[in-house]
Amino acid sequence: MSELRVRFAPSPTGYLHVGGARTALFNWLLARNRGGTFILRIEDTDVERSTKESVNAILEGMKWLGLEWDEGPFYQSDSFQLYKEHVQTMLDAGKAYKCCCTAAELEAKRNLAMQEGRKPKYDGTCRDRTDLPDSQPYVVRFRAPHTGVTSFDDLIKGTITFPNEELDDLIIQRTDGTPTYNFCVVVDDASMKITMVIRGDDHVNNTPRQIQLYEALGFPVPEFAHVPMILGSDKTRLSKRHGATSVIAYRDMGFLPEALLNYLVRLGWSNGDDEIFSRDEMIKKFDIRNVGRSASVFNTEKLLWLNAHYIKYGDPERLADLLLPHISKRKVTTLGGPDLMTVVKTLQERAQTLEEMAERAVFYYNAPENYDDAALAKFDNDHLMAVFEAVPRKLTSAAYDISGIDALFKEICTENGWKMGQVGQPIRIALSGGTQAPGIGEIVVTLGVEETVRRIQKAREFVAAKK
Ligand code: GLU
Numbered sequence: 001m002s003e004l005r006v007r008f009a010p011s012p013t014g015y016l017h018v019g020g021a022r023t024a025l026f027n028w029l030l031a032r033n034r035g036g037t038f039i040l041r042i043e044d045t046d047v048e049r050s051t052k053e054s055v056n057a058i059l060e061g062m063k064w065l066g067l068e069w070d071e072g073p074f075y076q077s078d079s080f081q082l083y084k085e086h087v088q089t090m091l092d093a094g095k096a097y098k099c100c101c102t103a104a105e106l107e108a109k110r111n112l113a114m115q116e117g118r119k120p121k122y123d124g125t126c127r128d129r130t131d132l133p134d135s136q137p138y139v140v141r142f143r144a145p146h147t148g149v150t151s152f153d154d155l156i157k158g159t160i161t162f163p164n165e166e167l168d169d170l171i172i173q174r175t176d177g178t179p180t181y182n183f184c185v186v187v188d189d190a191s192m193k194i195t196m197v198i199r200g201d202d203h204v205n206n207t208p209r210q211i212q213l214y215e216a217l218g219f220p221v222p223e224f225a226h227v228p229m230i231l232g233s234d235k236t237r238l239s240k241r242h243g244a245t246s247v248i249a250y251r252d253m254g255f256l257p258e259a260l261l262n263y264l265v266r267l268g269w270s271n272g273d274d275e276i277f278s279r280d281e282m283i284k285k286f287d288i289r290n291v292g293r294s295a296s297v298f299n300t301e302k303l304l305w306l307n308a309h310y311i312k313y314g315d316p317e318r319l320a321d322l323l324l325p326h327i328s329k330r331k332v333t334t335l336g337g338p339d340l341m342t343v344v345k346t347l348q349e350r351a352q353t354l355e356e357m358a359e360r361a362v363f364y365y366n367a368p369e370n371y372d373d374a375a376l377a378k379f380d381n382d383h384l385m386a387v388f389e390a391v392p393r394k395l396t397s398a399a400y401d402i403s404g405i406d407a408l409f410k411e412i413c414t415e416n417g418w419k420m421g422q423v424g425q426p427i428r429i430a431l432s433g434g435t436q437a438p439g440i441g442e443i444v445v446t447l448g449v450e451e452t453v454r455r456i457q458k459a460r461e462f463v464a465a466k467k
Helices: 018-033 052-065 080-091 105-114 181-191 202-218 247-252 257-266 279-285 300-310 314-326 338-345 354-365 381-394 403-414 420-432 440-447 451-467
Strands: 005-008 036-042 071-075 096-099 139-142 149-154 158-163 172-173 196-200 223-227
Touching: 005 018, 005 149, 005 196, 018 036, 018 052, 018 223, 018 247, 018 257, 018 279, 036 052, 036 279, 036 440, 052 257, 080 096, 080 139, 080 172, 080 202, 139 202, 139 354, 149 202, 149 223, 158 202, 172 181, 181 202, 181 338, 196 202, 202 223, 202 338, 223 440, 247 257, 257 279, 257 300, 338 354, 338 403, 338 440, 381 420, 381 451, 403 420, 403 440, 420 440
Parallel strands: 005 036, 036 071, 196 223
Antiparallel strands: 096 139, 139 172, 149 158
8 A cells, every 4th residue: 555645734714723623633643543644735825815824823723732744834825836737738638628708608607597497507618619719818627527427435424426417617727827726636635645635524525526637637536534524512513603613722721732632533533432542542543434424513511521631640840831821821920939830739630721720820829818708707707816826826847748737737626626627718718718729738838838827817817807
């Protein structure tokens, strides 16, 4: 079997969305699985809609996900000469022809066909014309076969057959000399020696035309795998209406790339009942033939679940690096505060996203300005004062570890006849402002004794002022 060559060919008319990312992922996985080559091609022939910002956003998304490409990025806009040459080859071989029909003529013919209940298809006026006027603007049309069928065995969808009579004589070059979309795709895929085209199933209808063009140009036809689309929870095509669809928006919301990749690989593909796949496992197990035929529904809950998993088991040092921008975004500085990696360790057990983790990390760096009144109101002020005095009195050493703190709090409870919750909750409120915080031992060790005592004293003053 020849070497596998696949490509991801986004049009730079927007950011990298999750659907595109999944297509890229499937291509990348297959290339890595089979020792093939993964090519990135930017399809920017639509000059009006393509932007440099979109190209950058796409590259940024790919890099963040770690979908590194082996060749490219190639830009279609750099290949106009190549397309022109192939148009000429087609003309010279009689496989394409010039057509001078004007827009108004075509419009009139289309209307007539509609009125007569026929399919509005180019009627072939110029197909065999030999008297084309030299001076008139022309398009170049593909001399498509009008009988028989064009058929292909899609690796996901099975055999798909189109009757050729339904396919038009496609315009391959416009009057201004620019090539059209389907023609460029074929010339590119052929010149890049692509052996398998994996793309969204919105391109199924382009495939028979493209196959005919491959054949006319004398190029080998690649294999095709059309990936079913992603739907929103209401079963319509996933779009902005359903929330974020941009890969970078997921990064900014605090998702880890490995969680998004793991989520995307399972969207349409399965390997038994397995849910968690590291990059290496995905590469080892991925097979395009196991991609399902039906559309998949995007499920944010599941993505959150996977993200929580990867946060929980993630390397604290790396998580700290990834967390930092989420903290800085809150105008909080970690300078002079506890070591961020230690903070991460106290929070990774429970955070679903890095945003959530950042939100919960803030109290380590900014002492609470306010306290959760409802939580404080569960205790009477005399008890709070007693706790806020007893604990600092006992915190005498500077070097406790978590079990040391736990033991100390047990001791305080025994000495005063308190239950753990009667001490733990007030202290948690004093240290963090609320009750949603890690274990007391973790907080005290992370903040350090000095800062802990300072915060408890501040809370004590707050309660004293209320008395
Ligand atoms: N540029 C096309 C798109 O973004 C992909 C074309 C292809 O993969 O053949 O939908």
